[in-house]
Amino acid sequence: MNTLIKLEIVRALRNKRFMFFSVIYPPVLYMIIAGGAGSAKVPGTALNLNLYYMVSIAAFGAMTAVLLGNSERIAKEREKGWVRQLRLTSLPGRGYVMAKIAAAATVSLPSIVLVLATAGAVKGVRLEVWQWVAIAVATWLGSFVFAALGVAIGYLASGDAVRPVAMLVFFVLAFAGGLWMPLTFLPDWVQNIAEWLPTHAYAGLGQSMEVGDAPRAKDVALLVGYLLVFAGLAAWRYRKDTRKA
Template sequence: MNVLIKLEIARTLRNKKFVFFSVVYPSVLFLLIAGPQDNSVVTGTGLPMGAFYMVAMASFGALTAVLMGNSEKIAKEREKGWVRQLRLTTLPGRGYVLAKVAAAAVVTLPSILVVFVVASISKGVRLDAWQWLALTGVIWAGSLCFAALGVAIGYLVSGDAVRPVTMITYFGLSVLGGLWLPVTSYPRWLQDIAEWLPTHAYAGLGQAIELGGAPHLKDVCILVAYFLVFAGGAARLYRRDTLKA
């Protein structure tokens, strides 16, 4: 299993297009969205513009790495027969999934840190040392929820359909969850929906830390609940795919 994890990490890092969209793209978006605006407080959050979008884009970058990477790779490898070949070895099924998550996690951490550096330099975001460490930890750990979703999508759809399905899910969750725009700018009915989305809870973890407190219990529970649903779905779809092989 360790060999496969190293192989997956090496393959991920060699994919320049994937690394760009996972690591560089979120920072570029931060500069495009937050850069031209003043650092006034975002309505309803208590956070200045720079701090708000720093967490939003760091979360967006982590989401990109684990969701886009896992779903497309798994769907295409199923189609090419690579997953079937691995089942003929002694590698347990969980080992294959773990290797995918580990490879995505390696890219997730740089994507978070690069956004932090860019926000600190361009918008003057300043936090205590414990806040930087806590932010990195919760955004990195929270990405596991979307890693599980990526695995589920990879086993749910074919190689031809995986990209459009993933993109719709990816942009839908990002926009509706408030990673690109504050949900306070949405109509009331849309705000009510956004509050129960995993991306909104995900960003909420970091925003609470920036305000000097602990993540809200509601956000933690929502994210854990979605993780259990996504992981359970991924496990069921994996078993179904095994029976078909």
């Protein structure tokens, strides 16, 4: 499994389009969105817009890397027969799923760090050292949830359908979870739904730490629950695909 993880990381780092959209694009997007946001307070929170969007765009960038990247690569690997070849090895289904999740989450880390660095160096965001570290680590660990979702989508959708399916899931979760704009700007029914979405809980980890608090137990529990569901779905689809081969 370790060998597969290393191979996946090297493949991702060599993909220039992947590196641009998952590593370079998020800090640029943060500058565009937060550039005119200033230090105005987000209604209903103790955060200003610079802080709010720092965590949201870091989460958005990590999701781009692990969800979209994972789903498309897996669907293409299935079509080309690479997954079939892996089944001939001693690698178990859970090993394949965990390798994909771990590799995707690893390459999401540069995106998170760059967004945080941009916020501090360009937008003047000031936090304690422990807050910077805790936000980076929490955002990275939270990305495992969406890496698992990417693996599941890669097995649920065909090669032709995987991109629109993954994009639809990605944008719905990002919008309804409050990554693009504060939930207080959205209708009440969207806010009620967002409370149970993994993206809202994901951003909530860093937002709690930005004000000096520990992550909410509800956010942590939701993310752990979604991780188990998505990883289980991915492993089930892998085994089902194996029986068809």
